Amino acid sequence: MSVHLPAVGAVLPNRTSPVPLWAQVCADLRRRMALGEFVAGVPGEHALVDQYEVSRHTVREALRVLRGEGLIRSERGRASTVEPSPFSQNLGSLYSLFRTLEEHGIFQVNTVRRQSLTRNSTIAERLGVDGDADLVVVERLRFADDSPLALDTSWLLADCARPLLDVDFTHHGLYDSLSRICGVHMDSGRERIEAVRAPEHVAALLEVGRDTPMFLMERVASSEGSPLECRETFIRGDRFRLDIDWSDSRYSVAGVAHPTRIESQ
Amino acid sequence: MSVHLPAVGAVLPNRTSPVPLWAQVCADLRRRMALGEFVAGVPGEHALVDQYEVSRHTVREALRVLRGEGLIRSERGRASTVEPSPFSQNLGSLYSLFRTLEEHGIFQVNTVRRQSLTRNSTIAERLGVDGDADLVVVERLRFADDSPLALDTSWLLADCARPLLDVDFTHHGLYDSLSRICGVHMDSGRERIEAVRAPEHVAALLEVGRDTPMFLMERVASSEGSPLECRETFIRGDRFRLDIDWSDSRYSVAGVAHPTRIESQ
DNA sequence: GTCCATTTGTTCGTATGTATT
DNA sequence: TAATACATACGAACAAATGGA
Numbered sequence: 001m002s003v004h005l006p007a008v009g010a011v012l013p014n015r016t017s018p019v020p021l022w023a024q025v026c027a028d029l030r031r032r033m034a035l036g037e038f039v040a041g042v043p044g045e046h047a048l049v050d051q052y053e054v055s056r057h058t059v060r061e062a063l064r065v066l067r068g069e070g071l072i073r074s075e076r077g078r079a080s081t082v083e084p085s086p087f088s089q090n091l092g093s094l095y096s097l098f099r100t101l102e103e104h105g106i107f108q109v110n111t112v113r114r115q116s117l118t119r120n121s122t123i124a125e126r127l128g129v130d131g132d133a134d135l136v137v138v139e140r141l142r143f144a145d146d147s148p149l150a151l152d153t154s155w156l157l158a159d160c161a162r163p164l165l166d167v168d169f170t171h172h173g174l175y176d177s178l179s180r181i182c183g184v185h186m187d188s189g190r191e192r193i194e195a196v197r198a199p200e201h202v203a204a205l206l207e208v209g210r211d212t213p214m215f216l217m218e219r220v221a222s223s224e225g226s227p228l229e230c231r232e233t234f235i236r237g238d239r240f241r242l243d244i245d246w247s248d249s250r251y252s253v254a255g256v257a258h259p260t261r262i263e264s265q
Numbered sequence: 266m267s268v269h270l271p272a273v274g275a276v277l278p279n280r281t282s283p284v285p286l287w288a289q290v291c292a293d294l295r296r297r298m299a300l301g302e303f304v305a306g307v308p309g310e311h312a313l314v315d316q317y318e319v320s321r322h323t324v325r326e327a328l329r330v331l332r333g334e335g336l337i338r339s340e341r342g343r344a345s346t347v348e349p350s351p352f353s354q355n356l357g358s359l360y361s362l363f364r365t366l367e368e369h370g371i372f373q374v375n376t377v378r379r380q381s382l383t384r385n386s387t388i389a390e391r392l393g394v395d396g397d398a399d400l401v402v403v404e405r406l407r408f409a410d411d412s413p414l415a416l417d418t419s420w421l422l423a424d425c426a427r428p429l430l431d432v433d434f435t436h437h438g439l440y441d442s443l444s445r446i447c448g449v450h451m452d453s454g455r456e457r458i459e460a461v462r463a464p465e466h467v468a469a470l471l472e473v474g475r476d477t478p479m480f481l482m483e484r485v486a487s488s489e490g491s492p493l494e495c496r497e498t499f500i501r502g503d504r505f506r507l508d509i510d511w512s513d514s515r516y517s518v519a520g521v522a523h524p525t526r527i528e529s530q
Numbered sequence: 531g532t533c534c535a536t537t538t539g540t541t542c543g544t545a546t547g548t549a550t551t
Numbered sequence: 552t553a554a555t556a557c558a559t560a561c562g563a564a565c566a567a568a569t570g571g572a
Contacts, residue, residue: 021540044555055541076550190510192507193508195478195480242459309538
């Protein structure tokens with residue numbers, strides 16, 4: 001069994017590197033996972049020991065991290081499995097909302113209101129770049145089942161997001177396109193969520209009264225430590241709620257649409 | 266050095282128990298930590314090996330969990346240290362709010378509106394107990410700097426929270442009292458947060474208009490897997506926001522009052 | 531500044547238990 | 552029942568960082 005030939009796609013870790021072996025194995029597993037190599041199941045720990053030529057302890061350390069990130073699920077006696085759409089688990093509440101909608105078969109469509117180059121010193125400051133840096137701005141009115149749900153304005157560093165100027169966002173997600181076209185994966189960020197009254201122009205676009213309660217989310221999302229996106233989203237409070245879980249010493253945050261509202265559409 | 270005498274406060278793990286050794290060590294360390302035994306520093310891994318008479322691997326597994334919970338911080342070459350106020354880190358947004366206020370020196374006071382025994386089949390169902398189970402209900406109007414901030418209604422299983430009937434909650438937190446008097450620590454839970462218009466009676470109590478945006482939080486909090494508390498909180502949307510961090514593959518959620526609003530009081 | 535003891539981090543090896551297939 | 556796979560547990564060694572002598 002111990003043929004010691006690297007498996008398809010497996011990259012042997014570099015033992016002279018200062019990066020710990022488990023971290024290298026971890027990174028390579030992430031890479032292979034992203035390529036869909038493990039859709040039929042993650043290889044067993046023993047198999048990974050052979051593939052990477054490291055000890056089982058090292059493999060387990062790597063798997064432990066992936067498990068902690070929610071990328072895989074492990075159970076006794078059964079091969080580890082990749083979790084569906086784990087990507088979203090690191091993308092805050094809003095991304096989760098639209099994934100939830102998708103899972104429920106809710107028809108989603110965006111009306112693109114702005115999609116152009118711009119400059120904005122306030123936004124630039126939040127992103128930690130010069131005030132005259134080029135930005136790609138994408139403003140979308142988001143519908144779920146033909147009913148307006150949110151108004152979403154996103155500013156991205158043109159340095160890496162310029163190709164998004166030509167993308168049709170009517171049916172495509174911004175992070176999906178960013179990943180597919182620009183090769184950039186958002187992996188961390190901050191959100192600030194307030195409960196506000198709908199400003200007049202927002203209320204009109206979302207077809208609600210001026211005093212309808214709304215969530216206002218302000219987000220800065222980063223890839224590998226560099227802030228790349230600044231976003232401002234108004235969400236109808238009557239069609240959205242936040243679920244926060246702090247079981248198992250780990251938080252998860254998900255935005256979900258009110259089931260009753262959805263079903264009554 | 267290997268005297269193999271249990272240290273002050275250390276409880277040797279039970280090897281015939283179905284509970285993993287590392288979990289037992291973990292629980293005992295948590296207990297000792299709560300008693301303040303480690304304020305001057307956590308014993309080294311080697312010392313814990315001697316104290317609990319287990320392998321270093323087992324000790325490290327236990328420490329790993331505590332580290333993951335944010336209870337301790339470990340660095341190479343330096344003894345692990347207990348993190349200040351880590352308790353709140355596992356208690357969701359609302360607890361953090363009041364800790365934040367405390368840290369900013371905001372004067373907090375509660376008006377207790379209800380503090381009695383009751384029964385409620387809806388609440389009981391959420392807590393997973395019989396509909397006729399006795400509950401302790403505590404309803405508080407919470408002020409920050411003499412200005413109303415939130416209306417908070419909490420139902421607890423009387424089985425373990427009955428002593429809270431005699432506590433003065435004017436200046437004491439519920440979880441603090443629960444911990445000090447009943448010996449119960451909330452360690453997990455779920456929150457559901459909605460943006461709503463203030464219901465009439467809530468608006469009156471919080472001294473805002475009928476259409477002021479509010480956060481409504483519904484929480485079920487558990488201790489060691491058993492749901493013990495069900496809570497409903499209305500928070501003024503004009504004095505509160507949620508901060509969500511999803512850096513490093515781990516979420517943290519904190520509720521903070523708008524600094525500007527507070528300072529302008 | 532250097533040396534050294536301490537402490538945690540990483541890595542290997544081995545063995546046994548337990549749940550699933 | 553047997554094989555597989557993960558969970559738990561022990562032992563040992565070296566590396567890397569820290570802090571004090």
